[in-house]
Amino acid sequence: MDNQQPTAFFIHGPSPLARLIFFAALSLSVMMADARLHYLTEIRLGLVALMHPLENLAALPANLYRGMSEYLVTHNTLLKENRRLTLLALQQGVELQSLKTLASENEHLHKLFGAAKLIAQPAKLAEITHTGRDPFTHKVMVNLGARQNIVAGQAVVDQTGVVGQVTLVYPFSSEVTLITDKTLAIPVQIERNGLRAIAFGQGRDGTIGLPYLPANVDIRKGDKLITSGIDGIYPAGLAVAMVIKLESNTDSPFARITCQPVAGVENHFQVLLLSPSSPVVADGRVINENAIKATAPSVSPSKSTIRALPHASH
Amino acid sequence: MQAIKPLSIYVSILLALLLQLLPWSGWGLLLRPDFILLTLIYWMLRAPQHCSIGTAWLVGIVVDLINGGLIGQNALAYTLTAFFAANYQRRLVLFNVGEQAGYVLALLLLAQVILFVVKLFGGGEAPGWTYFLASFTGIIFWQIVSFSRLGNDIHLHPH
Known part of the structure; x- marks a missing residue:
């Protein structure tokens, strides 16, 4: 140990305690500036863009692995999948024909009422790059960002239902908060009786809850929740969740309702990002099941009735 | 022990x-040791x-920016963890492998508890007890490094 540098023995500069107090105070003020004043959003955006190559590098092994396993899919699997998809396309083609009739009829009715015309905006297909690194939140990152005209607030769906909402947009990627996150609320409707409610993520166990509903509310186990569309973010009629548990406490006026998300919130690679005003949605089952709902009430019902009134009075 | 370049x-x-x-x-995320904190502790003991x-602090800020949470929590x-490592650095290098591992485990847990408290104040949900598993996988990782050649430099009496 004789050749050890003398500097290792005597640390120059301020004492550790002084440094601790200085840097702890600095951390606290940075936290305050970020949480309360939102000064640091711009700086974060820039730095995250700078870090992007590093993230790509880190994602490389997983991507390689996925590419390899995709490449090594057997002939048999591909054939099976092909057959299944052909069948599905056939079935959906039949349903699509009736949808066209309905759509034109719907358009005609909208014209009659003078309501805003529906514009179908294609959804963007995004790939999930990684799940959030924070065990306290339910978030994922997707590979589309401000460069692809993604804006915060866009609804995110998969083929079975609502996944979440874009909450933070970086230049090359964006952060999607899942519906199971504690901070996300989504206006829903019970499919069976049209009852409106707001569902909140519960965080734990990947479930969502329906708080503030009276204990005697008409909700049963197995009821399906769909988006009500009154927020203008989620188009109406998308599947959200299924009621799995109902509890009513005698000492509480509210029922405790737990629901399981329909979409594979935690396990998929691709999702669709819908633009906020987009009335027509997604592909697959969502449209099949709720074909009429998904197209018709997407301009929120209240709006069309208000616009319809002057016409009706004439 | 040779002189250490800051670059390394x-x-x-x-x-x-x-x-x-x-x-x-999934489980990988839960069990993932905090590699950055471990690296920091290693260098704080060695150099x-x-x-x-x-x-x-600086590294903490970078981690915060990458994680996308509240800026300053990891910092x-x-x-705080670095303070407890720096303050007892001289004693720590004299510890044997077991004692040192115990102290490093305490440091890792301290960092996680601080993050936990900050998140709870920020209105986050409380994750289950599995949250603290990362510290234990961290100490296993530390022990592996400790028994390798790199570990010779962080304790003078490796027994």
Whole structure:
């Protein structure tokens, strides 16, 4: 140990305690500036863009692995999948024909009422790059960002239902908060009786809850929740969740309702990002099941009735 | 022990950052040790003249930016942990392997508890007890490094 540098023995500069107090105070003020004043959003955006190559590098092994396993899919699997998809396309083609009739009829009715015309905006297909690194939140990152005209607030769906909402947009990627996150609320409707409610993520166990509903509310186990569309973010009629548990406490006026998300919130690679005003949605089952709902009430019902009134009075 | 170049410290921290950035998910994410904090502790014990509380703070800020949470939470956790590593550095290098591992485990847990408290104040949900598993996988990782050649430099009496 004789050749050890003398500097290792005597640390120059301020004492550790002084440094601790200085840097702890600095951390606290940075936290305050970020949480309360939102000064640091711009700086974060820039730095995250700078870090992007590093993230790509880190994602490389997983991507390689996925590419390899995709490449090594057997002939048999591909054939099976092909057959299944052909069948599905056939079935959906039949349903699509009736949808066209309905759509034109719907358009005609909208014209009659003078309501805003529906514009179908294609959804963007995004790939999930990684799940959030924070065990306290339910978030994922997707590979589309401000460069692809993604804006915060866009609804995110998969083929079975609502996944979440874009909450933070970086230049090359964006952060999607899942519906199971504690901070996300989504206006829903019970499919069976049209009852409106707001569902909140519960965080734990990947479930969502329906708080503030009276204990005697008409909700049963197995009821399906769909988006009500009154927020203008989620188009109406998308599947959200299924009621799995109902509890009513005698000492509480509210029922405790737990629901399981329909979409594979935690396990998929691709999702669709819908633009906020987009009335027509997604592909697959969502449209099949709720074909009429998904197209018709997407301009929120209240709006069309208000616009319809002057016409009706004439 | 030869003189340590500051460059090797920064390169190793960058490597730890890359390990942290790998697309961990599910149990992998829960069990993932905090590679960056481990690297920081390692250098704070081995080269306290190059890796100080300020370094820990700066690295913490970078981690915060990458994680996308509240900026400053990791910085605070790393700063406090670094203080306890720096303050007892001289004693720590005299510890044997077991004692040192115990102390490092306490440091890792301290960092996690600080993050936990900050998150709870921020209105986050409480994760289950599995949250603290990362510290234990961290100490296993530390022991592996400890028994390798790199470990010879962080304790004078390796028994």
